[in-house]
Amino acid sequence: MREVGSRVRFEGRAWTVAALTGGQVRLIAENGELAALLLSLLFADEGFEVAAAPAACRVPPLGLLESLPEAVQERALAWELHVREVETGHPGGSGAVGPPRAAYDPEVRTLAQREEAKAAELSAAGMPTSAVTVRRMRARYRDGGVWGLVDQRAARPRSALGRADERVVAALREVLEAGQERSSGTLGRLRVYTERLLAERHGHGAVPLPSPATFNRLVHALADGRGLLGSAR
Structure with a gap:
């Protein structure tokens, strides 16, 4: 229990760690009550236990x-x-x-x-x-x-495909399904492969790719939940 946000039990109640400073801990109960005490006293309490580590903040897909x-x-x-x-x-x-x-x-x-x-x-x-x-x-x-x-x-996900050029969508889907990025890929490489495929099929520069942020959003809209993205970052 060395992180702010940890959930603990102390004196038969649930608390959240609000601060850790100089060997002291500040706890907040569910009703907003505040308690400050030495860590040594907290650890010595017979009913003390760490209920849960701080919840990891999920971040949105890149872009x-x-x-x-x-x-x-x-x-x-x-x-x-x-x-x-x-x-x-x-x-x-x-x-x-x-x-x-x-x-x-x-x-x-x-x-x-x-x-x-x-x-x-x-x-x-x-x-x-x-x-x-x-x-x-x-x-x-x-x-x-x-x-x-x-x-x-x-932030409705349907907008990711709604504004995208269908030729870009088709090329990106093919690149994803080919599995070229399964092991060590990056979103940057996906962009390069998609651009190459579009140039081969429609001519160089004939089908421009969207901005990196929009492209990354499109990648996740097509790949998330289908196992197509692998470890691409």
């Missing part, structure tokens, strides 16, 4: 976030800062330096109070928000990272 409208990206990244401040006291996370703003100080404000403060702050800034919404965004960030904060209406 997907960058392919979204700029306003959608900015909103998701802004929510990331808000969520981090609510959970740790700092927009930059628990590793940030300097004192937190008073409304978000984990030492004096419960998690529920910090959620209320963030909802009030956002509402005052012209973005009507409730504490329930802040709590939901925290859960989405925990489960999916920044991608979990994206407005999914702007």
Whole structure:
């Protein structure tokens, strides 16, 4: 248990590790209660156990976030800062330096109070928000990272094929199914192979490839869940 975000049991209750500093640990209970104690005392508790390591933040397939409208990206990244401040006291996370703003100080404000403060702050800034919404965004960030904060209406996978040149789709599908990238491929090599195949069939430069971000999104739209991408990065 050496990571912020670990889930532990202590004194018969479930807690989340909020901070680890100088041999001390700060724990947050599910009701927002905060506890600070020495690690040695925590480990000595008979009922202490690590329930779960921090959930790994899933990242979107390469290029997907960058392919979204700029306003959608900015909103998701802004929510990331808000969520981090609510959970740790700092927009930059628990590793940030300097004192937190008073409304978000984990030492004096419960998690529920910090959620209320963030909802009030956002509402005052012209973005009507409730504490329930802040709590939901925290859960989405925990489960999916920044991608979990994206407005999914702007990320429908069907758009990846809907705007793509059918000749590019056909060539890329053939390259994927040929298995050339199964063992050590990269998205860059997939792009090169697809471009070569298009040149052979339609003439050099006759069928331009989309931007790298759009191409990568197309790769995942065609390959994900079908075992065609292998270890391509």
